[in-house]
Amino acid sequence: MTDEHVARRHDGTSARVDRRGFLQLGLAGGLSSVVAACGWDGGNAVRPLLLDVSRLNDWVGEKILFSQHRLAPQYDIAERATHLPSYFISPMMPMLRDPAAWRLQVGGLVRQPLTLSIDDLQAMPRTTYTVKHHCVEGWSAIATWHGVALSAVAERCGMLPQARYVRFDSFDSGYSNGWDLASAMHPQTILAYGMNDNPLPASHGAPLRLYSPTKLGYKMTKYLVSVTFTAERPGGYWEDQGYPWFAGV
Amino acid sequence: MTGTPVPKSPPPPPPAARPKPEPVKRHHWIVRLTHWLTFVVLAGMIMSGLQIYTAYARFGERDGPSYVNAFEGHGFPRWSRLGGWLAGGLNWHFALMWPLIAGGVVYLSYLVVSGEWRSLLFRPRDVRGAIEMQKYYLRLRKDHPPQGKHNPLQKLAYTFIILLGVLSVLTGFAIYKPTQFSWLTALFGGFQAARYWHFWAVWIFTGFLIVHVILVFVVDPASLRAMISGWYRGRFPSHD
Numbered sequence: 001m002t003d004e005h006v007a008r009r010h011d012g013t014s015a016r017v018d019r020r021g022f023l024q025l026g027l028a029g030g031l032s033s034v035v036a037a038c039g040w041d042g043g044n045a046v047r048p049l050l051l052d053v054s055r056l057n058d059w060v061g062e063k064i065l066f067s068q069h070r071l072a073p074q075y076d077i078a079e080r081a082t083h084l085p086s087y088f089i090s091p092m093m094p095m096l097r098d099p100a101a102w103r104l105q106v107g108g109l110v111r112q113p114l115t116l117s118i119d120d121l122q123a124m125p126r127t128t129y130t131v132k133h134h135c136v137e138g139w140s141a142i143a144t145w146h147g148v149a150l151s152a153v154a155e156r157c158g159m160l161p162q163a164r165y166v167r168f169d170s171f172d173s174g175y176s177n178g179w180d181l182a183s184a185m186h187p188q189t190i191l192a193y194g195m196n197d198n199p200l201p202a203s204h205g206a207p208l209r210l211y212s213p214t215k216l217g218y219k220m221t222k223y224l225v226s227v228t229f230t231a232e233r234p235g236g237y238w239e240d241q242g243y244p245w246f247a248g249v
Numbered sequence: 250m251t252g253t254p255v256p257k258s259p260p261p262p263p264p265a266a267r268p269k270p271e272p273v274k275r276h277h278w279i280v281r282l283t284h285w286l287t288f289v290v291l292a293g294m295i296m297s298g299l300q301i302y303t304a305y306a307r308f309g310e311r312d313g314p315s316y317v318n319a320f321e322g323h324g325f326p327r328w329s330r331l332g333g334w335l336a337g338g339l340n341w342h343f344a345l346m347w348p349l350i351a352g353g354v355v356y357l358s359y360l361v362v363s364g365e366w367r368s369l370l371f372r373p374r375d376v377r378g379a380i381e382m383q384k385y386y387l388r389l390r391k392d393h394p395p396q397g398k399h400n401p402l403q404k405l406a407y408t409f410i411i412l413l414g415v416l417s418v419l420t421g422f423a424i425y426k427p428t429q430f431s432w433l434t435a436l437f438g439g440f441q442a443a444r445y446w447h448f449w450a451v452w453i454f455t456g457f458l459i460v461h462v463i464l465v466f467v468v469d470p471a472s473l474r475a476m477i478s479g480w481y482r483g484r485f486p487s488h489d
Contacts (some may be wrong), residue, residue, distance in 0.1 A: 012272035042337065049344075050337075050340040050341060051340065052342050053340070053347070055341065059427075065429050067424055067429065068427060070431075072428045072434075073428075073430065073431050081310065081313075083312055085311070132440065134427060136304075136335065137304040137335065138301065138302070140311065140441060141310060169316050214429075221312075238336070240287045242336040243335075243339070244336075244339060244340070244343065248426065248428075248429070249426055249427070
């Protein structure tokens with residue numbers, strides 16, 4: 001008798017918890033529907049938290065998922081897309097008034113800062129690959145890229161051991177990107193002066209752009225003017241607005 | 250009023266108290282917690298996923314053929330999206346993926362450690378029972394076939410949805426790091442195909458959710474309370 005009685009009483013208690021839990025759940029559900037109804041982005045309360053998690057994902061992406069020795073798959077030239085979309089942030093396509101005067105400045109934490117012309121870069125060992133481009137929007141397209149490995153440039157300027165990051169600046173309205181050193185030194189990370197067997201077109205960042213099949217498109221700075229090795233983590237145009245900083249693929 | 254005396258009959262005995270169904274412990278707290286966690290997190294994953302989809306509303310390589318997709322070229326209404334813009338959607342998606350995976354790992358570990366997987370996993374020997382159950386639902390059979398905690402069709406549904414969860418996570422990784430996990434991406438047929446299957450999972454989850462909720466309310470509302478409190482007091486107490 002008593003056993004059963006105890007069981008009933010216990011059950012009665014849990015039923016009350018039920019109802020309360022039910023109400024809470026309904027409240028939470030209702031609240032989230034209201035919130036969702038506005039196409040919510042998290043607001044000022046949640047956004048910083050999301051960015052903290054994004055930092056954590058940067059760390060996981062760089063330290064755990066990324067390997068400097070893992071190469072991106074290469075494709076046949078026949079698989080190339082006939083049209084690769086091109087983006088820049090300036091109102092008009094950025095073009096140099098005097099392309100012959102263009103130089104790439106390599107500096108920061110280096111023993112020997114460099115000023116390199118396209119001829120200087122083309123005289124260095126050439127890397128060519130046909131790889132898939134991944135845009136953060138979700139599209140992908142195969143293209144061939146020709147350039148010089150950034151690691152070769154780092155070697156030539158005598159990158160110092162204190163360097164942890166690389167900053168890339170452009171003449172596209174100040175567009176820039178910051179990279180982790182590991183990705184920058186990946187053998188497929190190149191300073192590209194050619195695309196699909198031709199000189200790099202203006203729409204894709206002529207005369208020189210950063211390219212790597214290990215990053216999303218927005219990390220690959222076009223219209224390059226300088227490469228700077230730093231100890232502090234540089235931001236970037238989209239990264240500073242909330243896009244993932246590491247953006248490795 | 251005839252005045253004829255009516256023999257006084259003894260008062261009828263009080264109606265026998267209807268036996269309350271004996272409550273049975275149905276769900277461990279780990280199961281309840283991960284169930285509701287998954288519900289909330291998956292809703293957020295789907296909504297932020299629709300935000301991400303809106304940035305490029307088709308599947309297939311640039312200049313290549315498109316995969317069959319009823320939503321090609323269409324965004325989703327603002328109320329159904331989470332994140333406000335692409336970066337917001339990505340940040341929500343890549344934040345919620347951790348509790349989603351963690352919940353899945355805890356739940357599956359619980360199934361294995363407790364041995365409860367036996368009452369949930371659909372195995373070849375359940376095929377016969379599933380057919381019998383289907384016959385019962387089609388009224389080709391009168392009596393409800395005997396069953397354990399879940400009938401074979403429920404086992405099939407729950408096994409399927411767990412596999413769909415695993416598939417969503419794997420296709421997600423294939424899209425998240427198509428270079429680092431290029432073997433996985435290739436397994437799903439490439440980056441765009443992986444995106445496509447990842448998107449399909451959304452609609453299968455949504456369909457499952459609708460049927461799941463309808464069945465709960467139509468067939469066995471007590472099972473909702475059981476998923477909250479852990480105690481089941483419905484009309485299928487033979488389950489345990």
